[in-house]
Amino acid sequence: MRTLCAPLFAFVLSFSSLAVGAGHEFANLADAKRVHGELLALDFIHRSGEFRADDGVLTRFFMPPYAIMKYRGVEADLREVPLGTQMTFVMLPDADGKLTQLVTTDDGQPADAAQLKKFREFTEKRGIAGWIDKTDGSTVTLTFFSGDPVAFQTAYGELLAVGKGGKLCVANDELRTWNPGVDGEGCSITEVNKVPTECFGSSGVQITVKVSNMLEGFRRGRVVRVFLTGWKVQDQFYGESLMGYGFGRMLNQELVENVAKEYPEQFPFRTDYSNAKLPWYQLKEGVKPPPFSEHVVFGELVEADVKNGGGQFLAELGGEKVGFTLTKPHAIKYLGADVRFEQLPKGQRYRFHLYQDEKGAFTRVSFISDEFSHCSANATTARITAVNGKRLHIAWQLPLVKDYNGDMQRPEDIGSAILAVGDATRVWKGDQQVKLADVKAGDVVLFNRTGELPGRPSSCADLWIGEETHKMVTEKLRKPVAGKK
Template identity: 80%
Template structure:
């Protein structure tokens, strides 16, 4: 999980391609629970985030492919909803019964024409999303997604008609495309049907398109995007696209195509992303566990015994106390370096890679990493966009990347988040501790914080300002300690 303040919750598994056909069902809004709260973090790319309910509880969410937020009374992409916006979040339970699936939002505002125009422009650059109902011969039948069928018809009705054309592009359940120029197929609309709209996510429009070639991704239950007649067929922006064609190699491993999610049938065990019906991977002596076999949990480290390689952490959100043991071949990361177990500071938030013990409990740990190290390893930094007292608004960004023309460009932000500070928060610049008041908009940060625990909201323990500071603190951490005689 990217350090976006978006918490990992294993119960809300993303849909794999193999699972998609089983979940083709639009929900009734009557089944959704309305929870009022404030938006505090958003992952633009993976369509996840968090809001803080009015009772103070932090609520992580993920969005199914048909889910669409509303802001200023109309549809909106996650990028268009500011941090701190207070609204009703309409939530549905996941497979484990937890309210983690966000269907839409309601801010109670009248429809704003400028916001609607912005959303239409956003959509037309990426194609209308929908899922495949069936394929037959050389035809593909698609039901489009929308949170407002009337507005959808008004915007696209003339373009979605028999005889009109479009290009169908393969996407995943985060609505991300690979390379529309290649992973897509032109087609002509041969049939347009009305479908029920009393369920959320349905546009009310189903089309059948005749294509020359059937692509591998054209399967029932799979998500596609369709560029209608006159729309420019183009890649999504760098970081948002699953390929990043034409740009330098993607350094953030959480944005590249995730094989455990997209190709779950290749994995003979359960992962945090798919295969909920399979057992978890069981550790074997002297055998390095395969990628994606771990169960990732965030928590606050409270005990570490170097002699026994045992420790204790408090799981984020739930407050569950977990007693764990490091496996023989483990990895520890703190401030980008490789510390000894006893050197990990207590009372901070870490990422734990867990495996089951002989009793089936997740108590064996192969990897521990702090937020600083995780963000640094994924080439992400947080840019301060606003400061409101003890609440710092940040935008998560990627490093400069070389574009098609060989020029270095700054990719679009990949998410936003509110981080909380207090009088105990330490702020570092170069090799000096500075005052919290010295922090300003535009500063580029890495940070560590406490875990979000019941009744104890997360707080930043340390903020490091500037990329040179980030390098300096890691280099300093890597230097061996001098033992005084």
């Protein structure tokens, strides 16, 4: 499994189709399923999200490297597509046969020139993406990605010609670069070829370039970005870049380079990100398990046997009941504080770190954390952008960070989501419970919610307004624990 963490829709997907350099094939749309629904959440950085189909079923998706959303009839980055948009989602199955791969979307609108211009400007700040077909000596052959080959040729055809140049930069399968100034090589185009465009994702343009040095990331199947002649070579913005070069240390650990995903050979066991053919790590008495050895599952806690140190939760989406026992030692986080098992409210969604028992079933839990705690640990808060009846539109934001000049800057939002609220939602501000009607655009919030289960959509259980409130509830919960003997 692969954990796509961060925002509201943190969840688990099959990792086997997400390995670095996996696939290297464009999508045959004849094999795709078209599902109409409403866009509910987006993770701009990990190129993932969720939509609710017209039949009420929630689908969580990730996008392969070549995939591209369309909005107003043209290509669009995830940041440019508003939540609540009704559209058709073109889906392909992953390696486990589940429809989790979003290839493209269709909102049925005519082509909008202003939107296309916005997408081109967005792309040129980051470099056009493609993957490597082969390397030979000091040359690299690559095919560019595009959801509209004709528009691609119109925009970049003159720059993609023999004798032209640019900078070839290493990226990952989320199209994120490390540091283009260093993790890239100047290149000159020696050959341009047309390639088939019957499969979605191919621009129809393949080039061969000559470089002075072959970087580690220049391997068949790997993703690259190319800054063409005249384009400014620059880092992606803080949070999107895999390095965050020139800024303060990244506090959100889900945005830094994921070594289990990018360098799987360093791990002698299976992880949620790679090494599907290896066995999972087995817990050893008195030995702290290594990083990335856990299998993360999200679910709603329904039973807690405090005396025997175990319980049951309902796994998200499928609703399967999972029985578990707590390992010794274990850790539990609630509202940002270390708590005892009996302090966890039932009927809420938690993150469970699981290990196999002697029968190979994932029943041993070493760590439980609620969404409030997880966001707090990763220095991430939600900003209310709109209040629409029983739905709150939120944007996920990072804290202020010191830039190259020593000035404090607010990074760009890293995701967005629609949060369902209702009569059962409790709202807190300071040490007082307030009304849901008191929530307004601009409020900075953290929240906990129920799990997404068959026939019962997730909804907000508790919502805390303001960073001072967040600190207050955590400190209040810590006091009895700190005083425990």
